[in-house]
Amino acid sequence: MKLQKLFLTIIFTAITSLVFAQTSAELKRNKEAIQREIELLQRNLNETSSNKRLTLGQIRAVNAKIRLMQNKIAVINSEVKNLDNQIHENSNEVRTLKGQLGQLKKEYASMIRFAQRNQNAYEKMMFVFAADNFNQAYKRIKYLQQFGQYRKKQADYLQGTQKNIEYKIGVLDKNLREKSTLLTEQEHEKVKLSKNKSEQSVMLNQISRQEKQFKQDLAARKRKQADIDRAIRNAIQKEIELARRKAEEEERLANQKAIAEGRPVAAVKEKTNSSYLTASPEAAKLSAGFENNRGRLPWPVAQYSIVERFGAHTEGQASYNNDGINILTENGAAVKAVFEGKVLFVRELYGTYIVALIHGDYFTIYQNLKTVSVAKGDKVETKQTLGIVASKEDGPVLHFEIMRGQNKLNPEAWIAK
Template sequence: MKLLQRLFLLFLFICVTTVALAQTSAELRRNKEAIQREIDLLQRNLNETSSTKRLTMGQIRAINSKIRLMQNKISIINSEVKNLDNQIHENTNEVHSLKSQLGQLKNEYAGMVRFAQRNRNAYEKMMFIFASDNFNQAYKRIKYFQQFGQYRKKQADYIQGTQKKIEYKIVVLDKNLKEKSNLLTEQQQEKVKLGKNKTEQAQMLNQISRQEKQFRQDIAARKRKQAEIDRAIRSAIQREIELARKKAEEEERLAAQKAIAEGRPVPVAKEKTNSSYLTASPESAKLSAGFENNRGRLPWPVGQYSIVERFGNHTEGQANYTNDGINILTEQGAAVKAVFEGEVLFVRELYGTYIVALRHGDYFTIYQNLKTVSVAKGNKVETKQTLGVVASKEDGPVLHFEIMRGQTKLNPEAWIAK
């Protein structure tokens, strides 16, 4: 019976381990497929923008992003191979263990067969029962013969079941080995592609050095344009803060007048911050709380996406600049959607494209580089509602996306879903 218990525990362990590994492998495959979609998107954009005679910053950022994604994909393939190696090792050990258990079961069964052969006729069984010292012993010997027969049948079933388990694990093991072979082939192909892209990157960097002056001028022009856009955004937010402040002060003044008229003490006004002004109304407070509770879970503002420039400081050649949001490459004519419900703070056209800013309590989301817009100032919008269509310039269809709390810039990657 101890042997049977060990077999059951071994089988249970096999099932649990197989499910856990399968879940991990499925997650790795999903991540790999998502990365490949980004790589394909970047490659399509590079194919479209490479027709221009002059190398652009967008092309450089796209090839850099593509190389980073390809390295991530190779890393995932390495993890998949490691997972399969673990599965192969465990399945091999399980086959050896099951074969050992099968040998023990067969030995036990052979012993029972030999015993049955020695007591095969009814006369010998009857003599064994009649040789009992008393009635109780005779009864026990009868029960023994009955249980022995049942146990022998069970042993035969366990032997057959163990053989089937071994056959199944050998099939799984063979499948694992084929999967590993396919993954190693895929890994080698990706390394070859990565090498070609690094060569292309080196050629671009060499071209940058020859166009250094032009790139510095392009970055300086970008800084001037972005500074003007930032001033417009900050001015609009500051006006919202001032309106909220005046409204709060007026409410406090009316409350004080009412208290004096009723002979009650005048309420002491609490010191307020910009955030407290912006969340003074129950509706604004609810929006702020909802936005904050969805940190890391906000939907992407476009359907297909690849981040080609991240939040923070950047260096291109000898030029330095700061990106207060993220630049998202998407598809031509992609719809730009609100990442959370709120109100349109403003819609403005600057340098031939539109900017849309939404207010979510004391949080703001900004969507730059729209070709057309479908909302207007003061409109209420829902999560995933279309705001407009992304514009496509020399760098391709790139959306610049920002998140702010009051006047503070936040890293959008910390807020949108992974």
């Protein structure tokens, strides 16, 4: 029974350690990913800091870096909490095992004393022959055999418990060293965060002095983005119109055939833009596939950090809206399709290219490309290169959007975490 208990204890310990190990590994991977983003942002800030005039991109990069540093500190806090749980769990197990070991030693000592008193063959023989009958003598022989086996099992159990205690103490020492390292790392990150917040404060003061210039920059950005959005909307609307006309023509021909064959004409159903765009089996399959990959789409660039999120933003007293996300990447980074589909259009505006892909009734838009490697009407596969990102005064930043029909969607909800 005790051997079974030891076995269950070892299994429970192994499972608990595995669960903690998985959690620790996930936290470590998360922290490493955050650090890669921070390093990418810092490299870009080092390259763009030579600009005489502070840019919106630099402000966004610093804000993103501070957010990531805060996230990293939060991850370290989770790692420390995880280690505290492990230390508490292992400390309790060591106390329990030590209690079991003390009891086992007492029981084993009693068995040894009994064995010493009955160790010679004559005493064992007399113990058997003193039985009242043959059945009792047989039981006494079996008892002596089982006692020897039980003593051996107890010795193994005692040894196993001792080893388990030594192992757990070793794990505890390792946990304490890891916790000390993490706390030191956390203090270093807090110092860095404080330094970056000071840098942010200086930038905010500079914004106040350059308020007029920033308003002009934002106004110019809005005008450019409005032109780009208009081109995208027109292209999507044109695609919807083509799909509508095609569907109506197919419906007209089907009705003519029905009349010629004397069959009733199908009732006219009200259709939406989405139904026109997914009228063909191929388009419907693409649309369903895109939707089923929500939260799992690959990133359009290999190295990435979001420097501006989807939605409303305010810089100083000026406000604007971002219909996608701005992704900082590396110079010369390849921009890749996040899902298979067809090139809706390739357009050059304000010195850079825009590529729009159609995936049934979903669209993905890739802005700020220096060069492109696809043309209108091309079929593309997932992760196929569309072009190379352009690098301006804010660095190599890709503007990425996802739309369903004419509705803008938050790309962060669609790309992999």
